[in-house]
Amino acid sequence: MEATKPKDYTIATMKTQPQPDLHATRERLLAGQTSAAQQARSCIAIAESAACEHAFLRPRFDAAMREADSRPTRHLPLAGLAVSVKDLFDVAGQITAAGSRVLADAPPALQDSVAVARLRAAGATLLGRTNMVEFAFSGVGVNPHYGTPAAWDGRHGSRVGDIGKPRLPGGSSSGAAVSVATGAAFIGLGSDTGGSIRIPAAFNGIVGFKSTARLVPTAGSIPLSTTLDTACALTRSVRDAVLVHEILAARRVTRSPAPLSAYRFAVPTTTLLDALEPHIVTAFRRTLAILRAAGATIEDIELPELAQLPALQARGSFSAIEAWTWHRNLLAQHGEMYDPRVRMRIEAAAGMKASDYLDLCRARHNWIARVETALQGFDAALSPTVAVTAPLIADVAPGAERDAEFLRVNALLLRNTSVVNMLDGCAISIPCHAAGELPVGLMLWHAAMRDDAVLNSALLIESALYNV
Numbered sequence: 001m002e003a004t005k006p007k008d009y010t011i012a013t014m015k016t017q018p019q020p021d022l023h024a025t026r027e028r029l030l031a032g033q034t035s036a037a038q039q040a041r042s043c044i045a046i047a048e049s050a051a052c053e054h055a056f057l058r059p060r061f062d063a064a065m066r067e068a069d070s071r072p073t074r075h076l077p078l079a080g081l082a083v084s085v086k087d088l089f090d091v092a093g094q095i096t097a098a099g100s101r102v103l104a105d106a107p108p109a110l111q112d113s114v115a116v117a118r119l120r121a122a123g124a125t126l127l128g129r130t131n132m133v134e135f136a137f138s139g140v141g142v143n144p145h146y147g148t149p150a151a152w153d154g155r156h157g158s159r160v161g162d163i164g165k166p167r168l169p170g171g172s173s174s175g176a177a178v179s180v181a182t183g184a185a186f187i188g189l190g191s192d193t194g195g196s197i198r199i200p201a202a203f204n205g206i207v208g209f210k211s212t213a214r215l216v217p218t219a220g221s222i223p224l225s226t227t228l229d230t231a232c233a234l235t236r237s238v239r240d241a242v243l244v245h246e247i248l249a250a251r252r253v254t255r256s257p258a259p260l261s262a263y264r265f266a267v268p269t270t271t272l273l274d275a276l277e278p279h280i281v282t283a284f285r286r287t288l289a290i291l292r293a294a295g296a297t298i299e300d301i302e303l304p305e306l307a308q309l310p311a312l313q314a315r316g317s318f319s320a321i322e323a324w325t326w327h328r329n330l331l332a333q334h335g336e337m338y339d340p341r342v343r344m345r346i347e348a349a350a351g352m353k354a355s356d357y358l359d360l361c362r363a364r365h366n367w368i369a370r371v372e373t374a375l376q377g378f379d380a381a382l383s384p385t386v387a388v389t390a391p392l393i394a395d396v397a398p399g400a401e402r403d404a405e406f407l408r409v410n411a412l413l414l415r416n417t418s419v420v421n422m423l424d425g426c427a428i429s430i431p432c433h434a435a436g437e438l439p440v441g442l443m444l445w446h447a448a449m450r451d452d453a454v455l456n457s458a459l460l461i462e463s464a465l466y467n468v
Helices: 022-030 036-047 061-070 114-121 174-182 198-203 238-249 278-293 304-312 318-337 340-347 354-374 400-422 451-466
Strands: 056-059 082-086 125-130 187-191 207-210 231-235 264-268 297-301 380-384 426-431 441-446
Touching: 022 036, 022 238, 036 061, 036 082, 036 125, 036 174, 056 174, 061 125, 082 174, 114 125, 114 187, 114 238, 125 174, 174 187, 174 198, 174 231, 198 207, 198 400, 198 426, 198 441, 207 238, 207 451, 231 238, 238 426, 238 451, 278 297, 278 380, 278 441, 278 451, 304 354, 304 400, 318 340, 340 400, 354 400, 380 451, 400 426, 400 441, 426 451, 441 451
Parallel strands: 082 125, 082 187, 264 297, 264 380
Antiparallel strands: 056 125, 187 231, 207 231, 207 426, 380 441, 426 441
């Protein structure tokens, strides 16, 4: 498996404005102002450009063009428009390698994963498989085997940071995020175990919705944590996120006509506001001020349970022990082929006892009950998605001399988002930065099965921030 080599298509030729979302493009398509084939050609040109370098592992551009040109998808929800697929999900006839060399020669999948099948049935044109952190075990986005795509600001249609100093895309759904932010795909199918959709959404100025895990089947995907994994997607707008969630979960979101002034939000002050980069503080405070001016009720609350999470997982995490269970035989046979950082973190759980795991399950159950009680009466909680803006790729590039910095950054990136996975909850990250600023994500979150309240809140907040 090799990363796609970009054609001679410089970043300077890319659009410097947000790409239209799926809803707007579908409206143009139905009005006869464009076609699925025209859109596919545009998406492929971007996918082959320098902006998407390392974003796609296995493109299927020729097949995508044939499908967009011939399939009767015009009146389906996705109207034949381009979707990228994280290298974690089975696509019939393709190898699912999870960004690794270990599985690069595995047999092709016999059928689509549930998530891919539902997207296809809704009219998706599959553009290709996207890059990711090997086996999805990091929030940083680095892949030493196939390269690391650079972050792109999808909200304002520009590269992130200074030329020559590419920034991390976030992980583990790195390629999925870059494919959406650049305009190569309208939807990036991915997964979220501790923040793997929301961190890339924040770093790339796009929207990432993590539903309640049980709502979308993960069958046909390679697991990281069977307890925490969520199949979900990255999009260019909240309304697109609602549509894609309805497709993936095979359910309808109950819409609310209530204005923003009818909503009550909590801002937990424990842990989630610690050690914020000044730029994050500025964007978060500005966002809260805009929402208060629009009539929303926002209250600071203490949520001391958040400070208990490190002690609760002191003997090991769900991701580590469940990954060790799945990988232990592969590690024994092909350990030298793994990303050393991924291997190190998986093997760290080898000594975790069954009693430790069962204690963690019980402790999590009790912890969830306490947090759910604290959030009663609120429509959602508000937090920065990530405590920092995207670091430079060079600072955490593969190399033993940078391992300590990688571990520090990874823990910081996952700190806020992983709370929601432990809660078995739902969350969305929406961009809240201004033009000329590095991308910043606002995270709205709540407990399990509060998905509709979070999505309705996000629609109103996005409108308040950007008048959409």
